Amino acid sequence: MMTSRAAFGSLKSWERAVAAVLIAIPIVFGIVVLVRSSFLDTRRTDVGCYLRAGWAVRAGVDPYAVTDDNGWHFAYPPVAALLFVPLADAPADADRAGMLPYPLSVVIWYLINAACILLATHWIASTLEEHSVDPALRAMPAGCRRWWFVRVFPLLLCLVQIGSTLSRGQVTPLLILCVAGMFRATVKGRSWRSGLWLAAAICVKLIPAFLVLFPLWRRDRRALAGVTLGVLAGFVIIPSLVWGVPGALEMHERMLRGIILPAMSEAGDQTRARELTNINGTDHQSIGAILHNYQYWGNLANRPAQPDPWVRIAHWAIGGLLTLLTLVAAGWKRDDDPIRMLLFLGALFVLMIVISPLSHLHYFAKALPLVMGLHAAGLGPRPALMPSWAISAALVLTCAAYAMPTVHTGWQARREAGLPLMASLILCGFALWRLQKAKAAAFGETVTRNWRRAA
Numbered sequence: 001m002m003t004s005r006a007a008f009g010s011l012k013s014w015e016r017a018v019a020a021v022l023i024a025i026p027i028v029f030g031i032v033v034l035v036r037s038s039f040l041d042t043r044r045t046d047v048g049c050y051l052r053a054g055w056a057v058r059a060g061v062d063p064y065a066v067t068d069d070n071g072w073h074f075a076y077p078p079v080a081a082l083l084f085v086p087l088a089d090a091p092a093d094a095d096r097a098g099m100l101p102y103p104l105s106v107v108i109w110y111l112i113n114a115a116c117i118l119l120a121t122h123w124i125a126s127t128l129e130e131h132s133v134d135p136a137l138r139a140m141p142a143g144c145r146r147w148w149f150v151r152v153f154p155l156l157l158c159l160v161q162i163g164s165t166l167s168r169g170q171v172t173p174l175l176i177l178c179v180a181g182m183f184r185a186t187v188k189g190r191s192w193r194s195g196l197w198l199a200a201a202i203c204v205k206l207i208p209a210f211l212v213l214f215p216l217w218r219r220d221r222r223a224l225a226g227v228t229l230g231v232l233a234g235f236v237i238i239p240s241l242v243w244g245v246p247g248a249l250e251m252h253e254r255m256l257r258g259i260i261l262p263a264m265s266e267a268g269d270q271t272r273a274r275e276l277t278n279i280n281g282t283d284h285q286s287i288g289a290i291l292h293n294y295q296y297w298g299n300l301a302n303r304p305a306q307p308d309p310w311v312r313i314a315h316w317a318i319g320g321l322l323t324l325l326t327l328v329a330a331g332w333k334r335d336d337d338p339i340r341m342l343l344f345l346g347a348l349f350v351l352m353i354v355i356s357p358l359s360h361l362h363y364f365a366k367a368l369p370l371v372m373g374l375h376a377a378g379l380g381p382r383p384a385l386m387p388s389w390a391i392s393a394a395l396v397l398t399c400a401a402y403a404m405p406t407v408h409t410g411w412q413a414r415r416e417a418g419l420p421l422m423a424s425l426i427l428c429g430f431a432l433w434r435l436q437k438a439k440a441a442a443f444g445e446t447v448t449r450n451w452r453r454a455a
Contacts, residue, residue, distance in 0.1 A: 195226020
């Protein structure tokens with residue numbers, strides 16, 4: 001059996017040229033991000049609120065009380081502020097002794113985020129290759145055409161969303177890496193490590209707690225134990241060591257009143273309303289936000305900042321129904337096939353975005369694992385570089401729908417109509433179709449086998 005590079009093809013001259021351009025893009029884009037974040041009159045980035053929270057930890061100040069130079073607040077779990085202590089940025093009137101220059105902190109954070117995206121992509125692709133049923137794919141040499149295509153094609157499809165989150169300095173790349181690590185550990189049978197990866201994502205941002213459904217539905221007790229241990233460390237032990245037990249309790253109370261309650265209702269501290277929690281404040285793409293937009297379509301000036309009670313009820317009811325459909329498609333019988341595991345996890349990751357009350361355009365970079373799963377599921381024989389034309393067309397069109405409202409700010413109507421939300425549901429629909437198809441095939445094989453035994 002041929003397992004050499006020739007069996008899968010080497011990159012052609014024009015493909016090597018394209019690869020060189022693709023390598024240059026993150027470098028050039030990083031320079032643009034640095035200029036936008038550091039050298040304009042207004043810092044056009046979200047990273048400032050993270051770095052200011054890191055300074056607050058160093059200075060013994062409440063990280064939820066300080067704001068960055070844009071007047072934005074920190075809106076993440078207390079332990080997440082500790083990640084940014086090495087990159088801390090002090091206010092203009094505070095002592096900066098022992099701190100990195102702000103532009104250098106921006107560059108370091110950009111490099112970390114870019115590395116997270118690339119590493120997550122490689123982890124997912126290599127895990128699928130290492131555990132393929134095809135021995136030739138398991139022995140496929142790095143650097144051949146297929147090796148590149150299974151990594152580059154999904155990245156290109158999600159390039160606009162990834163660029164958006166990188167330019168904002170968001171923590172989304174960290175979450176994607178955590179999900180990739182969770183998937184990799186699960187496939188390798190390292191359940192404890194899988195749970196710790198999920199716990200890390202929850203400690204960075206609360207909404208990945210939705211992904212607990214993955215080990216729960218698989219009845220993976222060790223993974224659930226890993227999640228429990230990691231969350232205990234991130235929400236109890238580490239904050240208590242830093243702020244003391246009373247201080248840690250106060251930090252979590254601030255998070256509850258300032259972030260969680262305002263995101264789900266009109267209760268709590270409304271300090272972050274205009275910048276974050278008001279449904280009209282930003283580019284929200286949650287189910288409830290889009291229902292709210294349709295309710296007041298064409299009346300933007302008089303659109304309320306908070307949705308009606310029926311919208312909130314419909315949001316959670318539709319989210320619950322979509323989640324139930326995903327679980328049913330995955331099936332109660334535990335499935336250890338890597339591609340179907342990735343489709344299940346990727347679908348949950350995307351549903352997490354639209355079910356979250358606070359959902360922004362740049363969140364849709366989280367579609368990368370699902371896109372990689374659909375791409376892998378659509379590949380045919382081993383020499384194939386691209387999935388079937390139907391899967392390819394669906395991926396291209398839905399990812400274009402993600403990108404349109406981000407690329408052109410004048411396409412506000414498409415954003416308010418929920419184009420990215422609809423693209424998410426289409427991607428999830430393809431994943432559920434593949435899962436249901438595999439479940440039906442497995443059931444058919446079981447019936448045939450039992451019939452043969454009985455005969």
